[in-house]
Amino acid sequence: MEVKILNEKQQFILSLLQGRRLKEAVDELERIFWNKPETEINTIKTTYEYMLKYMLDGVKDPERYKLHDKLIQETLELSDKYFIEAFDGISNRIYHQRRRTDKPRLDNVTYGSLLATLEGFNDELAVSNLVEDKENINHVLARHEKALADLFPKAWLSNSWTLAEREEANQFLESKLLSENDLSLFISAVTLGLLSLFDARKFAWLIEAYKKNFVFASPRALVGLVMVINHQKNRLAYYPELNAQLSFLFEDKKTTDLVNDIYLQFLQSQETEKIDKKMREEIIPEMMKNASSMQDLKLGFEEAEDEEGHNPDWQEAMEKSGMGDKIREINELQMQGADVYMSSFSTLKGYPFFYSIQNWFYPFEKRHSTVYYEFGDQDEKGSIVDLILNSGLFCNSDKYSLCFTFQHIPKSQRDAMLSQLTEQQMGGLEEEQKMAKLQELTEKPSVITNQYVHDLYRFFKLFRFKNDFPDIFSSHINFHEIEQFDFIKKDSGYLNDLAKVFLKNEHYERAIEMYELLKDNKNVSFELFQKKGYCYQMTNQYELAIESYIKADTLKPDNVWTNRHLAYSYRASGEHEKALFYYLAVEKAQPNNLSILFYIGMCYTAMGKYEEALQYFFKMDFLKQNSKRAWRAIGWCSFISGKLEQSQNYYMKVLENKPSAIDYLNAGHVEWSLGNIKQAVAMYNQALSLYQDKDKFIELLLKDKPHLIEQGIPQRDIPLLIDLLN
Structure with a gap:
C-alpha cells in the first residue's frame, strides 16, 4: 500500500472516531489490518456489542458514557499502533527510517542503564581533570554523548511506554546526580515523540517533569505540554484523568502566566x-x-575625555546618523x-x-x-x-x-x-x-x-x-480556543496581552476577536472601543468601525484621536457631511494641522462647496510653502468649480516639481477646457508615457468625463481626442 493511500485511510478512521462512530471505525480498522491478531480488535468489538445490547434492553448503566470514551481511546491507540507499524515498512520520513534502523537496537537498551551512565558523568570528568588525563577526558565525554545519542531516539522513536518504562523514566525526575541539561534533552525527546504518537504515560510524565520545579527543565516541560495539547487536542477528550491533572496544574497563577507567555512567544515567532x-x-x-x-564625522577623539571615559560627541553623532x-x-x-x-x-x-x-x-x-x-x-x-x-x-x-x-x-x-x-x-x-x-x-x-x-x-x-516534521509554526495558533487553555479567555490581562500582539503585528481580525472577548468579560473602556474601531477600519469594515468609535466617544467625548478616525471612517463610507462634522471638531484642537485642513477641504469639495474648500486649501498653502499637496488640491478644486486660469496657474507649479502621471492628466483637462488642445494633447501624452498602459489611462480619463463636459467639452470630442494621442 502506498504512503498516500495509507495516510488517507488513517485520517478517515480518525475522523470516524472524532465523530464517535466507533462501530464503523472498528470495522474499517479490521478491513485494513485483516492480518493482525484477532483478539486485539475483537476485545473492543465484543465489549461494545454488549454495551449496545444492554442499551437496547433498557438496562440503566451510569458508566455507559465512560465506557464509550474508554473504547474510543483504546481504538485510537490500537489504530496508532497498526498504522505506525505500517508506515515503518514503507515511509521515507526520517521518523520511520530511524524506527527501522535504530529502534530494534535501542529496544535492548534500558532507560535505567542510560541514567546510570549520565549520572556518573560529573564525577568522572572531575577526576579526569584533576589528574589531567586528556585521553580519559575524551573517553568520558564520548561516553556521555553516546548515552545522550541513545537516550534521545529511544524516547523519540518508542512505542507507548510500558509501566516499567514509565517507572524508569520517573527515576530521571528523582535523580540528584543527573544534570538538568541531560534531563532537558530527555524532555525534548519525549515531546517530539508525542507529536508523532500520543501516549498517556509520556504526557503524564511531562506534567510531573514540570511540577518538579527544575530551574531549566521544568519550563521546557511546560512548553512541551503546550505543544502537545495544541497538536493532540482531539485526543485529550478521551483521557479524563489527564484533563483532571491539567486542571489542577492550571489552578496555579504562576503556571497560567507562563502558559500565556509561551502563547505570546509562539505568536511572536510566527512573525x-x-x-x-x-x-x-x-x-x-x-x-x-x-x-x-x-x-566621516569629526568626533573629537583628540579632545580630553570626560570622567566616564566617553566623549559626549559620540552619542550625538550616533543619534544624528x-x-x-x-x-x-x-x-x-x-x-x-x-x-x-x-x-x-x-x-x-x-x-x-x-x-x-x-x-x-x-x-x-x-x-x-x-x-x-x-x-x-x-x-x-x-x-x-x-x-x-x-x-x-x-x-x-x-x-x-x-x-x-x-x-x-x-x-x-x-x-x-x-x-x-x-x-x-x-x-x-x-x-x-x-x-x-x-x-x-x-x-x-x-x-x-x-x-x-x-x-x-x-x-x-x-x-x-x-x-x-509537522511545522508547528506554520499552522494557525489559537491556544485560547482549546478547552484545556480556557483560562486564557477568562482573564482580561491575558486577553489584553494577546490583543496587543495581534494589533502590533497587524492581525486585525484576530485582535477584534480578543476585544470581543474582553467586552464579553465586561472589561470595557474607551481605549478598547478605540482599538476595536481601528481594527475594523484597517479591514475596511467602516460601519462597524464607526459603531465602535461612537462608543469610545460616548465613554470619553471630544477625544481628538477618536474624532479624527470617526471622520476618516465616515469619509471612506461616502458620508462626507458627517465626516466634516468630526474633522471640524479636530480642527478646533489642531487648527494648523495640514492633514486635517486638507480633509476638510476634500469634504467640502465632495459636497460641492468649492469656495469653502478653497479657503482651506489656500490656508494649507499659506502655512506650508511649496506644498504640492495644497497646489494639487487648489488646482483640482478650481478646475471643477470653473476657475480655469487659477487652476492652470497651480498645475503649472505642480508640473515644475517632479509631477506624477495624474498631475499631467489633470493639467491636460484644464488646458483642454481652456481651448488649448495642443497643450492638452501634450499633457495627456506625458501622462500616457508615465502610465505605460493606454487602457489604464483611458479608464482614468473617462472617469473624469462628467467634469470635462461640465467645463464645456463636447462629449463627442472625447473619443476623437483619445485618437490624437500617441
Missing part, C-alpha cells in the same frame, strides 16, 4: 520571517550605511520577545554538530565536547564560554553556532567581541555583578521558554530533514 526580512532589507543595511557615514534609532528598534523587538537573530544565525547551522537531531535540543553546555575541546573547562568568571552560557540574548542553538564561529577567530579578538556583547546591556556593573545579573536573567522561566521556543523554531525551519 520571525517578517522580522528577518526587515532586518535584512531595512535595519542592517541602514545601520551599515550610517556606520559608514559616521566614519540614525544609528541610535535602529539600535533602539532592535532592542524594542527583543524586549517584545521577537527573534531578531534568526537572520544572522540561520547561515550558521551547517556545522556537523547540527547533523545530529539531538543537538538541536541540547542546552548550551561548556562541557560538550565540541565546546570543551576548543575552550577547555573554563571556570574563571567572565570567560568567553561563561558569557555565552549566561547570555539572555541568544537561544541554545545560536550559542553553539556562536561558539563554533569563535573557533575561527584569534583569542584576543574573540575576547574583545564577547565583552562588547555584554557591555551595552551590563554597562556600569562590576564584573561579578554582571555575571550575577546575567545568571539571574537566564533563570527567569519566561526567558528560558522564550529561548526554547527560538530553538524549536530553528529546528522546524532549518533542520536538514525539516520537511519530515
Whole structure:
C-alpha cells in the first residue's frame, strides 16, 4: 500500500472516531489490518456489542458514557499502533527510517542503564581533570554523548511506554546526580515523540517533569505540554484523568502566566520571517550605511575625555546618523520577545554538530565536547564560554553556532567581541555583578521558554530533514480556543496581552476577536472601543468601525484621536457631511494641522462647496510653502468649480516639481477646457508615457468625463481626442 493511500485511510478512521462512530471505525480498522491478531480488535468489538445490547434492553448503566470514551481511546491507540507499524515498512520520513534502523537496537537498551551512565558523568570528568588525563577526558565525554545519542531516539522513536518504562523514566525526575541539561534533552525527546504518537504515560510524565520545579527543565516541560495539547487536542477528550491533572496544574497563577507567555512567544515567532526580512532589507543595511557615514564625522577623539571615559560627541553623532534609532528598534523587538537573530544565525547551522537531531535540543553546555575541546573547562568568571552560557540574548542553538564561529577567530579578538556583547546591556556593573545579573536573567522561566521556543523554531525551519516534521509554526495558533487553555479567555490581562500582539503585528481580525472577548468579560473602556474601531477600519469594515468609535466617544467625548478616525471612517463610507462634522471638531484642537485642513477641504469639495474648500486649501498653502499637496488640491478644486486660469496657474507649479502621471492628466483637462488642445494633447501624452498602459489611462480619463463636459467639452470630442494621442 502506498504512503498516500495509507495516510488517507488513517485520517478517515480518525475522523470516524472524532465523530464517535466507533462501530464503523472498528470495522474499517479490521478491513485494513485483516492480518493482525484477532483478539486485539475483537476485545473492543465484543465489549461494545454488549454495551449496545444492554442499551437496547433498557438496562440503566451510569458508566455507559465512560465506557464509550474508554473504547474510543483504546481504538485510537490500537489504530496508532497498526498504522505506525505500517508506515515503518514503507515511509521515507526520517521518523520511520530511524524506527527501522535504530529502534530494534535501542529496544535492548534500558532507560535505567542510560541514567546510570549520565549520572556518573560529573564525577568522572572531575577526576579526569584533576589528574589531567586528556585521553580519559575524551573517553568520558564520548561516553556521555553516546548515552545522550541513545537516550534521545529511544524516547523519540518508542512505542507507548510500558509501566516499567514509565517507572524508569520517573527515576530521571528523582535523580540528584543527573544534570538538568541531560534531563532537558530527555524532555525534548519525549515531546517530539508525542507529536508523532500520543501516549498517556509520556504526557503524564511531562506534567510531573514540570511540577518538579527544575530551574531549566521544568519550563521546557511546560512548553512541551503546550505543544502537545495544541497538536493532540482531539485526543485529550478521551483521557479524563489527564484533563483532571491539567486542571489542577492550571489552578496555579504562576503556571497560567507562563502558559500565556509561551502563547505570546509562539505568536511572536510566527512573525520571525517578517522580522528577518526587515532586518535584512531595512535595519542592517541602514545601520551599515550610517556606520559608514559616521566614519566621516569629526568626533573629537583628540579632545580630553570626560570622567566616564566617553566623549559626549559620540552619542550625538550616533543619534544624528540614525544609528541610535535602529539600535533602539532592535532592542524594542527583543524586549517584545521577537527573534531578531534568526537572520544572522540561520547561515550558521551547517556545522556537523547540527547533523545530529539531538543537538538541536541540547542546552548550551561548556562541557560538550565540541565546546570543551576548543575552550577547555573554563571556570574563571567572565570567560568567553561563561558569557555565552549566561547570555539572555541568544537561544541554545545560536550559542553553539556562536561558539563554533569563535573557533575561527584569534583569542584576543574573540575576547574583545564577547565583552562588547555584554557591555551595552551590563554597562556600569562590576564584573561579578554582571555575571550575577546575567545568571539571574537566564533563570527567569519566561526567558528560558522564550529561548526554547527560538530553538524549536530553528529546528522546524532549518533542520536538514525539516520537511519530515509537522511545522508547528506554520499552522494557525489559537491556544485560547482549546478547552484545556480556557483560562486564557477568562482573564482580561491575558486577553489584553494577546490583543496587543495581534494589533502590533497587524492581525486585525484576530485582535477584534480578543476585544470581543474582553467586552464579553465586561472589561470595557474607551481605549478598547478605540482599538476595536481601528481594527475594523484597517479591514475596511467602516460601519462597524464607526459603531465602535461612537462608543469610545460616548465613554470619553471630544477625544481628538477618536474624532479624527470617526471622520476618516465616515469619509471612506461616502458620508462626507458627517465626516466634516468630526474633522471640524479636530480642527478646533489642531487648527494648523495640514492633514486635517486638507480633509476638510476634500469634504467640502465632495459636497460641492468649492469656495469653502478653497479657503482651506489656500490656508494649507499659506502655512506650508511649496506644498504640492495644497497646489494639487487648489488646482483640482478650481478646475471643477470653473476657475480655469487659477487652476492652470497651480498645475503649472505642480508640473515644475517632479509631477506624477495624474498631475499631467489633470493639467491636460484644464488646458483642454481652456481651448488649448495642443497643450492638452501634450499633457495627456506625458501622462500616457508615465502610465505605460493606454487602457489604464483611458479608464482614468473617462472617469473624469462628467467634469470635462461640465467645463464645456463636447462629449463627442472625447473619443476623437483619445485618437490624437500617441
